[in-house]
Amino acid sequence: MNISKIWRVSFSPTKTSKKVVDAIASGIPGVERDxxxxxxxxxxxxxxxxxxxxVVIGVPVYAGRVAPLAVQRxxxxxxxxxxxxxxxxxGNREYEDALIELRDIAVTASFLPVAASAFIGEHSFSSSQMPIAPGRPDSVDLASAVSFGRKVFKEIGQLQDFSSLFKLQVPGNIPYKESTGPIPITPKVNQTACTHxxxxxxxxxxxxxxxxNDLIMDVERCIFCCACIKTCPENAVSIDAPPLQEKRLWLHENCAERKESELYF
Ligand SMILES: Cc1cc2nc3c(=O)[nH]c(=O)nc-3n(C[C@H](O)[C@H](O)[C@H](O)COP(=O)(O)O)c2cc1C
Structure with a gap:
């Protein structure tokens, strides 16, 4: 099969999914890309x-599922x-049912999943005091993504047509784990430090x-992705509420051991 164009498609508030999608696509040489x-x-x-x-599609895992806003988008x-x-x-905890959910979303939308992967990115709740998978995807992850892209492209090139493809098998359970629902708070803004x-x-x-006058966060629209925390040049936005601080400490203490990317063909 010949491929005329590669598309990098992502939903990626803190850019780790996007980085990996870009790296996979960069492993595929000499084809127009968008x-x-x-x-x-x-x-x-x-x-x-x-x-x-x-099409290379990348999304983050939230609570063991595809991030709900990504599902919508x-x-x-x-x-x-x-x-x-x-x-x-x-974020180096687990991806649970997210990959099987993404496969099913893709199949329902008339895509043919030829390969799938789970990569690790710095956890959205990571901070300098309580790092969780800091700096990931790192050079090892990105090199793995580039060679994954190269291998997928080679395999596609050897196929006569896609009718021989069976439904791609990936880890996860059906029914998927129940979604936890929205987090009913927003990151906290230090209005004195915020320069607007x-x-x-x-x-x-x-x-x-x-x-x-103040910086206002709408709790109905906030998905707690933490992009605002990572962007603020004054460090005026933070995770402050006790349940999230506890979650961050738990992740920091229990998800420190390095996990590696998993690839499925
Ligand atoms: C609300 C929320 C829930 C999350 N749930 C999980 C999870 O279940 N397992 C995990 O390992 N990481 C989890 N993460 C971390 C993200 O999957 C990780 O930070 C990812 O790299 C973010 O992707 P992005 O940079 O493309 O936005 C969660 C992050 C947020 C904000």
């Missing part, structure tokens, strides 16, 4: 891909017997942040 970023409201394009295109893309490479990014520079506003995938 990207579709589903992270931000107002920038979402509906698109149907052709059978000659290859993925509804704008459709395949037409289009081969797809699937990627879930998780507005840098956090475009980084918010839910469009949850506005400025009206």
């Amino acid at each position: 990207s579709l970023d589903l992270t931000y409201p107002g920038k979402i394009e509906t698109r149907t891909f052709t059978p000659e295109e290859l 993925l509804k704008v893309i459709k395949g037409n017997m289009t081969p797809a490479v699937l990627v879930v990014l998780y 520079c507005g840098m956090c506003i475009p980084t918010c995938p839910g469009g949850a942040i506005t400025i009206d």
Whole structure:
């Protein structure tokens, strides 16, 4: 099978999923490439891909499932017997049912998953005092992603057509684990330290942040991705609420052992 174009598709508030999608696509040389970023409201394009295109789709794991806002945003893309490479990014705890859920989303949207993977990214709740998978994906992860892309492309090149492909087997359970529902709080803003520079506003995938004298976060729209915390130049935004501080400490203490990427063909 010949591939005429590679698409990098991601929902990636803190950019780790995007980095891995880009690295996988960079392992595929000499083919036209384009990207579709589903992270931000107002920038979402509906698109149907052709059978000659290859789509690399990357999303983060939230509570062992595909991040709910990513599930919603993925509804704008459709395949037409289009081969797809699937990627879930998780913060070195577990990815549980996220990869099987992403496979099912892709199949329902008429993509043909030819390969799938789980990579590790710095956990959204990581901080300098309580690091959780800091700096990942690192050079080892990205090298693995590049060679994964190269291998997938080689295998696709050897196929006569895609009709021989069976449903790609990946780890996970059906029914999927129950989703935990939204987190009913937002990151905390130190209004004295905040200079109202507005840098956090475009980084918010839910469009949850506005400025009206104070910086205001809409709890209904916040998905707790922590992109605003990582962007603020004044460190004025933080995780402060006790249940999340406890979760962060638990992750820091219990998820320190390095996990490696997993690849499925
Ligand atoms: C609300 C929430 C829930 C999360 N749940 C998990 C989880 O179940 N397992 C895990 O290992 N990481 C979990 N993470 C960490 C993210 O999967 C990780 O930080 C990922 O790299 C973020 O992707 P992005 O950089 O593309 O936004 C969670 C993060 C958030 C914000």
